[in-house]
Amino acid sequence: MKNTPVTIKDIARSLNISISTVSRALRGLPEIHPDTRAAVVKLAEELDYQPNQLAKNLAKSRTKTIGVIVPNLSYYYFSSMLNSIEEAALQAGYSVLVCQTNESYLREITNIQNLLRSQVEGFIISLSRDTDNYEHVERLARKNIPLVLFDRYVESIDVSKVIVDNEAAAFKATEHLIENGCRRIGFLAGPAQLLLSSQRVKGYQAALEKHNLPISDQYVLHCDYTQENTIMQTLALMSQPQPPDGVVMISDRVAYPAIYAMKQKGLRIPEDVAIVSFNNEPVSAFFSPGISSISQPIQEMGTETVRLLLKQLDSTNTIVPRETKVMETQLIVRASSLRPRT
Structure with missing residues (x-):
């Protein structure tokens, strides 16, 4: 190299x-x-030429600035992560520059270029929904620019990561539905190319296999996170000859319009279909019925991303060993998944 x-x-x-x-x-x-x-x-x-403004700046002085790139700050998970990241960065004497990709791969590339021009010292990034080419991330890694990926990442690139065990979390959510009497369980997943989504589908399928329940592709539909697409996919899922009696959902953001669509179709939750989701957004507790959801330790995850980045920034070595920190999740049980016993 x-x-x-x-x-x-x-x-x-x-x-x-x-x-x-x-x-x-x-x-x-x-x-x-x-x-x-x-x-x-x-x-x-x-020749993989990049204007090396970051290296020039570091040779002269420190900007003490971190670049953070997230898909969308209107998502509860990312806005909460940013709060945690910014607090940890401020305590370490760093400021934060934030960019949103709005789930666009091209905008993600532009954000990186703009932040490099702004002379950030390192990056914390969660990849966009549409990102399926990782050359721009690999380029940062090749140049040993301090970088931590969180939540949405790619396994093939050797960089530090802060994640949860998505397979284990989805297994836990699916098994909870099985233990509450569901036998035809569907999954409203995220985009097919999103690693996080495919990992959760694997966990869901593993739970079905453990309990000798059929695994059917017709029960796994992919959403693009928009309300319109989620409603369309929910109606398609629940209009099958034998609709699911339980559904695992990729996120609370998907669960809200999905539950709306189910109610419009006259379905009762959890009597006709039980629901478990991900992210445990605060409004989930006040939804009717309250939504059972997988909670991630967002505060700790934000702190950990900054710790791993600072470890690279403060090192006197050219190359710092990469670390992957896997955080624990917790299933918060509410009324949406508690089917009445017969």
Whole structure:
């Protein structure tokens, strides 16, 4: 692996042109001939060139700033995580710059570029729903830029992570429905490419297998987290000839419109269909009926992400060993999953 970052001087030497020409070409200035600009951009991509503003800044002074990228701050989980991250960062003498991807892969790339230009010292990132190419994250890892992924991550990239055991949590949620008399259990999952969702589906299937219940693809439908799509998928799930008598849902954010759709269809919860969800948002306790939900230790997770990032920032070694911290979850039982005994 090449440890020395590629510079515009390297590009200029390879193409036998001036450094100023390379600089203007990379900035897209109009006075550069299109063929020259194309050659510069092509070689820059091949050599994995990145404006190394972060390294320049660290050589001179510390900005004491962390870049945080989340899918959407309107999601309870991410806004709560941000509160915890910011508090831990402030206690360590760091400020936080926050960007939202709005579940967009392209916006995620732009956010990273903008934060690098803002000279953040490291990143805390939860990947967007649409991210299925991880080159931008791999590039940060290759350049040894301090980075911690949380919640939504990718297994193949060697970076520090703060996560929960999604398979175990979904197993726990599904087994709870089975113990309360459900025998046809569905799963309203997240996007198929989202690792977090596929892990929870595996846990759900493992619980069915343990209790000798059938595993059917027709009972697993994927939502994109929007209300409209969730309602459509819920109606499709519950309109089957033998609809589920229990449903595990990828998040409370999905559970709210799903329960609305079920009630519009005349279904009673939990008498006709029992519900367990994830994230334990505060409003779940006040919903009618209250929603059983998997609780994650958000405060501790936020603190842990900052701890792992600071470990990289404060190290005098070029490469710091990566760590994965797996946090415990808890099932909070409410009325939505407690079917009446017959």
